Amino acid sequence: MANGHPHDDAPFSALGRIGTPPPDLDAAPPQMRPTRPLATSPEPPPPPETESARHRALPPARGDLRIGIIGTGGMAAAHAENFQRQTGCRLESCLDIDAAAAKAFASRFAIPHQAKDVTDLIRRCDAVAVVTPDATHAEFVLAALRNNRHVLCEKPLTSSMVDAKRIARAWREAKGRGVIGMVNFSYRCAAAMHHAAWLHGEGRIGQLRHVTAQYFQGWLSETHEPAGGALWRLRRASGGGVIADLGCHLLDLVTAVAGPVRRIHCITSNFPKVARDGKPFTAWQGKPLDADDSAVITVEFAAGGLGVLQVSRWATGRQNTIRADFHGTRGALVFDLDHSYDQVHHHEAEHKAWRTDHPSAAPSTWQRFVQAIRDGRCDQPDLARGVEIQSYLDAAMHSAEKGGWIEIEAG
Ligand SMILES: NC(=O)c1ccc[n+]([C@@H]2O[C@H](COP(=O)([O-])OP(=O)(O)OC[C@H]3O[C@@H](n4cnc5c(N)ncnc54)[C@H](O)[C@@H]3O)[C@@H](O)[C@H]2O)c1
Structure with missing residues (x-):
């Protein structure tokens, strides 16, 4: 009967399939019906971008993708393992409010850098995984999008429609700059x-x-x-x-x-x-x-x-x-x-x-995310889909x- 980790809602039994080659996506059934665009409300001006990030171009589609993981608890291990399994992905940095947890996580997954804050992490990474409790997702997703970093956010996207609309607005702009943003509906x-x-x-x-x-x-x-x-x-x-x-x-x-x-x-x-x-x-x-x-x-x-x-x-x-x-x-x-x-x-x-x-x-969401970055074309479930689910x-x-x-x- 059980197919999950007792402290998780992730399909851990399914993580084993990550090693299997992804099917031919063109031949597969349509992944999703189109998502409805959502209305957005006015929002406060965005915080300043990090100095080093402001003029930085998006990483090339080929070459090592440097991944930063924010939140180093239960689900973060699944992120680390799944990114490590993919060719051309390198775990570069991690961040947690619990410094001891981040240290143990860095040592477990041989991550060279433990960030002191999100700016520090973003500076060293091309893509960010947000794996903190739901109410904290928005600040990290917005920081990533505004600094042209690809972002894979844990589900649900946020804990309120107010935050979801702020993300929707930042996402529309970032998408136009080639940033990939997805939600891990695993x-x-x-x-x-x-x-x-x-x-x-x-x-x-x-x-x-x-x-x-x-x-x-x-x-x-x-x-x-x-x-x-x-x-x-x-x-x-x-x-x-x-x-x-x-x-x-x-x-x-x-x-x-x-x-x-x-x-x-x-x-x-x-x-x-x-x-x-x-x-x-x-x-x-x-x-x-x-x-x-x-x-x-x-x-x-x-x-x-x-x-x-x-x-x-x-x-x-x-x-x-x-x-x-x-x-x-x-x-x-x-x-x-x-x-x-x-x-x-x-x-x-x-x-x-x-x-x-x-x-x-x-394919898993991690596989879709990395492939989307390589292709320069966002896959589902993207951040707009995350906003739609948030509205429900x-x-x-x-x-x-x-x-x-x-x-x-x-x-
Ligand atoms: N996709 C899935 O199937 C799946 C499965 C499990 C969890 N999740 C999601 O993953 C996220 C994390 O869940 P979890 O089970 O790993 O929780 P957890 O409590 O095990 O880990 C959360 C970690 O985030 C850290 N943290 C909390 N606030 C922070 C902040 N402001 N800045 C930096 N670090 C912070 C905590 O110290 C902790 O180490 C949640 O959004 C959850 O819904 C998704």
Whole structure:
């Protein structure tokens, strides 16, 4: 049943595929439907660029790509390993507010430089991976974009629509200068999703009528006090909460197949946590564990049809379970990543039968990111896609707080 690291939402079992050659992207099904552009609001003037970066040209598409990693916790190791596996990538610098953590990380991955701040890191690197808690992503992404550094940001892009719009604006400008910006929706390595999107795009299940999807985890319900660093996921102050943490992956997978969402309704619950001695455990580092633990998100798709998406940290007995069922007028599609990343069950109403398709493996986001830099052409999921998903997360949280349906802002 388990296919994930107990302290992570990354598909660690899938990381093994990184060594496999990427499929021919031209021959593969369309990766994504086009994302909606989002309206942006006025923002404060950008901070000054670092002196050394201001006139620096973007790195050549060939030659060693110097990578800097910001945040050196659990997920950063997956970034380090994945970048190290790719030819022509060199880990150059790392940064963490916890200097001891950064030192240990630098030594583990033989990274020559430990940066004292983001300016120091950016000065030495061509590309930056942002792997800090969600609420801190925006400052690092904006610093990278404004200094012409390629950036791969962890999911979700930010923890608020205000920050997402600031990124959207900086991204539009940086993209024009050739900067690659992507978000690590890591389940893009699931060929099943791409194949399902292609089948639906080809009209093989007709008009979409109903979608059910789940992302279930149980590991953060079992124990709280010893969970240490993982506890930021349970605090609103760090951008935590199951809607953001797991919901972003599920919304990315579902809308990649079903297309954009028109409106969202959501209900959530926050459950009591218990310390090792059995007493209530309500705060970590002085901030309450007040984020959503479980959510039921109902969506209406722009093209019609309804969806019910469930995300929970309280799915006891589940380590990392993702499944989606798409029902249309002519058939149905099902993928279950707990079972396989490379299988889609396809029901054709015409033949009244299920069959199983086995699409070939899809590249990871790290592979896409590096290839995009080499090609000088951004791939999905890009930062605009990150902003789109953020608009869904924001709407779900807003609905959970105020009640009722939330229309998605027109782009
Ligand atoms: N794509 C995936 O499947 C996946 C899986 C796990 C985590 N993530 C994402 O990765 C990010 C990090 O998660 P994690 O599990 O590694 O968390 P973590 O708590 O293990 O590590 C976070 C690290 O960031 C450091 N940090 C915090 N604030 C910082 C700041 N302002 N400047 C520099 N360093 C700072 C912390 O000291 C810590 O070392 C999150 O955005 C999370 O959602 C993604």
